[in-house]
Amino acid sequence: MSLLIKGGSVVDPVAGVVSEKDILVVDGKIAGSGVNLKKSGTRILDAAGKLVTPGLIDMHVHLREPGYEAKETIYTGTRAAARGGFTAVACMPNTRPVADNAAIITSIVNRAAADGVVRVYPVGAITSGSLGMEMAEMGDMKESGAVAFSDDGMPVMNPGLLRRAMQYARMLDTVIVSHCEDKKLADGGFMHEGYVSTILGLKGIPAAAEEVMVARDILLAEETGCRLHIAHVSTAGSVRLLREAKSRGVKVTAEAAPHHFTLTDQSVIGYDTSTKVNPPLRTAEDVAEIRKGLADGTIDVIATDHAPHTAEEKDVEYERAPFGMVGLETAVGLVWTELVASGVLTPVQAITKMTLNPARLLGIPGGTLEEGAVADITIIDPGLAWTVDPSHFASKGRNTPFAGHSLKGRPWMTIVGGRVVMRECSLIPF
Numbered sequence: 001m002s003l004l005i006k007g008g009s010v011v012d013p014v015a016g017v018v019s020e021k022d023i024l025v026v027d028g029k030i031a032g033s034g035v036n037l038k039k040s041g042t043r044i045l046d047a048a049g050k051l052v053t054p055g056l057i058d059m060h061v062h063l064r065e066p067g068y069e070a071k072e073t074i075y076t077g078t079r080a081a082a083r084g085g086f087t088a089v090a091c092m093p094n095t096r097p098v099a100d101n102a103a104i105i106t107s108i109v110n111r112a113a114a115d116g117v118v119r120v121y122p123v124g125a126i127t128s129g130s131l132g133m134e135m136a137e138m139g140d141m142k143e144s145g146a147v148a149f150s151d152d153g154m155p156v157m158n159p160g161l162l163r164r165a166m167q168y169a170r171m172l173d174t175v176i177v178s179h180c181e182d183k184k185l186a187d188g189g190f191m192h193e194g195y196v197s198t199i200l201g202l203k204g205i206p207a208a209a210e211e212v213m214v215a216r217d218i219l220l221a222e223e224t225g226c227r228l229h230i231a232h233v234s235t236a237g238s239v240r241l242l243r244e245a246k247s248r249g250v251k252v253t254a255e256a257a258p259h260h261f262t263l264t265d266q267s268v269i270g271y272d273t274s275t276k277v278n279p280p281l282r283t284a285e286d287v288a289e290i291r292k293g294l295a296d297g298t299i300d301v302i303a304t305d306h307a308p309h310t311a312e313e314k315d316v317e318y319e320r321a322p323f324g325m326v327g328l329e330t331a332v333g334l335v336w337t338e339l340v341a342s343g344v345l346t347p348v349q350a351i352t353k354m355t356l357n358p359a360r361l362l363g364i365p366g367g368t369l370e371e372g373a374v375a376d377i378t379i380i381d382p383g384l385a386w387t388v389d390p391s392h393f394a395s396k397g398r399n400t401p402f403a404g405h406s407l408k409g410r411p412w413m414t415i416v417g418g419r420v421v422m423r424e425c426s427l428i429p430f
């Protein structure tokens with residue numbers, strides 16, 4: 001089976017350029033690229049006016065399976081990914097049971113092979129049950145396919161234990177993904193602590209709850225030589241700590257989520273529970289610093305922290321609602337509208353943070369359209385204006401604060417291993 005993608009603007013994160021050329025796909029691999037490529041008997045795909053990029057990778061997704069299938073499954077979550085232009089996702093281990101051993105990692109890999117339409121890379125837990133008491137079997141999990149380790153949502157509060165886990169991670173040449181939140185400082189808060197939380201009478205989570213943990217984890221990474229990745233950076237102070245650490249050569253990387261470079265705590269006014277997320281929406285100054293960090297390379301990756309919940313779970317008082325919002329199906333629109341159209345990032349920078357950087361960090365294929373590479377390709381229509389309508393989501397989760405928002409830029413086609421899985425915003429049934 002072969003496919004010729006003609007006339008698109010090809011974004012190449014490796015060379016750092018955009019060029020008009022055609023891409024030929026044969027048997028699931030990139031077979032060549034160039035101007036005016038021709039091949040008889042090939043299906044032709046007209047990509048004029050569109051961006052052709054390596055398949056997007058979202059390294060921070062909650063697929064909820066096993067255990068929370070009412071929120072999302074590997075079946076629905078990978079379809080949401082395909083609709084959002086992603087050809088691969090890394091899924092977090094806070095399932096039920098927690099993905100803290102090789103058998104569960106293997107079962108996720110197998111289920112993804114059977115039910116999934118995009119590639120799924122499991123993240124294993126750092127500690128058993130993510131309880132922060134004893135280290136999980138990271139080596140066994142890595143053998144079974146875990147690409148990174150994290151106690152996302154349940155940060156390892158014991159620094160001695162995290163230090164040992166980092167020493168072990170370094171030996172395994174894997175990366176620790178850190179959800180930075182000092183639970184004692186967060187102290188059961190519901191939103192960013194500041195002027196708005198005071199007005200609303202909602203208990204706040206101070207910026208320091210994140211920043212002290214970013215500082216701690218950077219120091220431990222520096223001491224152990226472990227590769228550390230800071231998840232969903234939300235505060236200006238975290239960006240500054242990261243910038244300083246990187247300038248000293250600490251092996252630390254970081255990601256930002258679209259909601260953290262787009263929204264502020266002002267969105268919580270009205271008590272819409274879809275704005276309840278952890279870490280919380282912060283202030284305009286934080287948003288500005290995150291954008292600056294994305295632009296100057298302090299923040300390497302854009303990841304969604306896609307966190308689906310049922311309507312029933314979110315349809316309660318703000319205090320009682322679970323943290324999290326869905327993100328897979330709005331990410332490209334938000335990146336293009338908020339970052340690219342406004343000149344914060346060039347198209348190459350944006351695509352690099354959604355392809356090459358997460359691929360390198362996790363040690364997985366992707367980020368390139370070079371000859372011989374696997375044909376994971378995303379085609380984006382950068383000029384397509386659309387309105388977010390959660391009722392069309394492939395995800396089971398409809399918990400987004402962006403419902404009704406007008407965006408410009410949308411994934412137009414998703415190709416996984418040479419197979420078209422999404423075309424013109426619609427999933428291809430098979």
Ligand SMILES: [Zn+2]
Nearest residue numbers: 152153179231
């Ligand atoms: Zn998290």
